[in-house]
Amino acid sequence: MCGRGYHGDATGQTPNDCLLCACPIPALSNKCDSSFADSCIVEVGRPPTCSCQPGYVGQQCQQCAPGHYGNPRAIGHYGNPRAIGSFCQECRCNGNIDPEDPYACDDITGRCLRCLNHTAGDACEVCENSYYGDAIGRKDCR
Structure with a gap:
């Protein structure tokens, strides 16, 4: 059996198996x-x-999954996999988005677009206008 991330038939005992x-x-x-x-x-x-x-989806894992952002096809992935924006990471919306919603955050920048629970802001970190409470800890905007 080939190792994680590889395919083929490991029984041939050659470098190209x-x-x-x-x-x-x-x-x-x-x-x-x-x-x-x-x-x-x-x-x-x-x-x-x-x-x-x-965090990755697609036939060849070429896209970020809903609730994640980045660009797996960015050049940074191949030269520097930790380059900002070049790998899929979870959107930082303080638990105030639906992680299954493909439009909840911008798939490249991670900016939160569909805040829930009467929250707002780039990271769903504040209560919407005319609402008050704690958007991050207690999640009680009302």
Whole structure:
């Protein structure tokens, strides 16, 4: 069996038995801490189907999942996987968005767009106009 992030038949005992999953591209930097996939299925003449890490979606893990932001196809992913904005990270909206809503936060910047619970602000950190309370800790805007 090939290791995490690789595909192939490990029983041949040659260096090319296990190949890096192209999720989204076959680059060694895909295997850094911010890797895209646990495994992939490759069929001849077709792009791989990847089993994405949490926070990533798409056949080749090429997009951030709802409730996450970044750009997995950004050049930073391949040269510096920790470059700001180049890997998918959870939107920081203080628990005041629906994490399953694909439009709850901007998929590139992470700015919160659909704050819930009568909250507002780039991070859903304040109560809406005419509401008062604690938007972050008690989440009791009323």
